[in-house]
Amino acid sequence: MAEHRPLKVLIAGAGIGGLAAAIALRQQGHVVEVRHSRFHLTMTNTSSFSKDPASPAKLAPQFILPQISRRFSSDLVWIPKPTEPRRIADSPCLMHPGSLALPRRMMRNDWFFIQRAGLHRMLKDAATGPEGKGTAAALNTGCSVTNVDCSTGTITLEDGRTFSGDLVIVADGVHSQSRRTISGVERTPFSAGKCCYRWLVPTEIVKSDPGTRPLVERPGLFVDIEGDDKRIVIYPCGNNTITNCLAFVSMEDMWDPEKPGAMKTAKEAMIAAYSNLSDGFRRLLEIAPDGSESDSGVKPWPLLDMAQLPTWINGRAALLGDAAHPFLPSSSGNFGLTVADLGQGGAIAVEDAVSLGVLLPLGTSPSEVPARLELYQQCRKERAERVQEHTRIRGRHPDGSEGPPPSTEEYMGFIQHAIMHDEWKHSTDVLNNYLAAQEQGKARI
Template identity: 30%
Template sequence: MSAPHALIAGGGVGGLCAALCLARAGFRVSVYEQAKALEEIGAGLQLSPNASAILRSFGALDRLIPSSLVPRAVRIRRARDGATVATLPLEDAEKRWGAPYLLAHRADLQRALIETVAGEEAITVHTGAALAGFASGADGVAIAIKRGAIRTEATGDCLIGADGLRSLVRQRLAADRGVSPRFSGRTAWRALVEASRVPAEMRREETSLWLGKRAHLVHYPLRGGAVVNVVAIVEEDFRANSENFWSSPGDPAYLEARFARWRESARDLLAAASDWRKWPLFDADPLPSWTAGRVALLGDAAHPMLPFLAQGAAQAIEDAAALGAALGRDRNIERALAAYQAARLARASRVQLESRRQGKIYHLTGPAALARDLALHALGGARLLSRYDWLYDAHPLCDAAVLKSGSAE
């Protein structure tokens, strides 16, 4: 009996992780990515233990670790004077949560996944292949693929929409009716700065989070401390054409004005960046359903979320593990996809809403901001860290039923 065939729309982090988890579950997998190459792009990201445990399960973590960094802490600072409000210790992260907490460049993660996929005979990646449509029936799924002016078709046993925020699969399922992603009123300005150009206090092996008026700043070292990843998130309107929607150039003068009242070292860090790119941040209410018949959503297509818990990539990786587990246990595709949804929807929806709430807390002003800072200081780093146990704990994800699903009978 031939292996069942999974079709995946999207070759980003979520799509590649889903391909690896499904291959381990006994599936033949075809990934369709509209870009002409699986490019190693993006900026820095924080990979919490709930994600790194899964990467370790299929061999990608070993490829990522040499270019990643283990932070000692998360330091929360006050924008106007740089005072430390609280320090959350991360040195015992692996012992506490079962897997390491890592700082990595998205390009390095993408490269690790591409290399891991290349070693899997069951996975075929088609680039320059955009999903143009699909039809799901009782016996399988048919998809239309557009390669330039040429349209072709492919068939499989299921279709996984890992095609991002503006997911065609989600739109065609009509699953986002009334809860389509919307611009949040915030943009993320991202840059990489050579460590030699950064003030010494900004090169610590930790994640620094500065909280200011309707803006916040995150920075941490990458690639062995050679560069510092900088993310400035501000409340502003956003306009961009479709060609550079996700990564438009940013004017440094705008940031200089927005952060003029911040501590000098923070301003010096921003000034050291020579090339700013900015992304609009989108938010959405949780979807009531991710699946329909033999079709399911994954990652941003299923649960677009704001970055204030640093969980966008991590939740897509969790989706992939749960999907592989469900389809590995049960070859009834529709029943297995329903089980996948049942395993993931409540948790991912909680992360979406908690991320939204966190963003509001970060951007408080006046007396509310003062009360926030006093509360964070009073709680202290250890108690603040315990509030993330529900999110970071990798032990449930390390269960054999999730990560070692194997082929179903």
């Protein structure tokens, strides 16, 4: 039996999507090189890890399965469900009466919490480490890709060097430098008018303060705080030792009214935006680390959106992840429906990677790459864009100024559409149908 020559794959970008693609293609036996200029906390569903050896269960015990959800109003009032006894005696923290949760029996796959930095580190180890199938991917730092020749599979780095391969995957994020070359159009990401402040705090510190203790009372607790057009989301990571906090505000809240054109410091702006919070929640903001330059300090994260691309593929090159379809986290507006968010940016990027791994098994010849990328786009583009639109609808302001918010039933449909998908199976079915059609064509000849 003749040995199949592996494809040489060049990946621009080493975020979640780029590293997931490196794992998927390495496991198929291909030679993978990842190039990036720099190396980001996330909630992710695992719909496409189900058949992948790099599944959360095998990667690390740091993935936390949510155990319970609680919703709070901005004045820290918890109203138990009619069937639920009050569990925090004399506590000012109460659950929203409209809170919903999708029963696990309705899900094909689980939803996990994990710190983005931890997930990124594990993906990097799985892509470049000695263990696992295939040859370890080569990781080259400090060299961003500035141009892609789609017909020859050649990339040009910022220092002028060029490298060629059988396939180029561009996964260099929302500000991709090669998006226009591949798609043929200019698409500039634009502000969604909102910003997210993110920070980490040791869970023990949150527990030690009586005002914030109910927010981390149980392992796996997801907390959702609503008020007007603002929102705070809290969930555990790092094996329940770290509390991840996200506060969503309008971009207008970031500017200093006394200094035109100047932005407030991240923590200052966040506290000012939530000045109407009760004492307990204000304490959560006050104990946030100050330094935005540190790994755990408060960092502003402008929320960006982008118009759809006419194509993700061109010759031997393909876009993946945020380079193809940047996602909003869908964590602002329409707070009365459910504690769950779509938050599918990382998950959809992983699905993209899994699809490429399925569609490009060892034995795929270089001449077949453009046709297989057509299948990749067929498998992924419509789904990713549909989830993007669900995310936009989910994030509409509850007053209807951005369009009607989704009904409870519509939103539950959004969640099920995201969670119930198995890209490994989907891409496998598409590839098998394609190969069967090819064989039928040969038989006719």
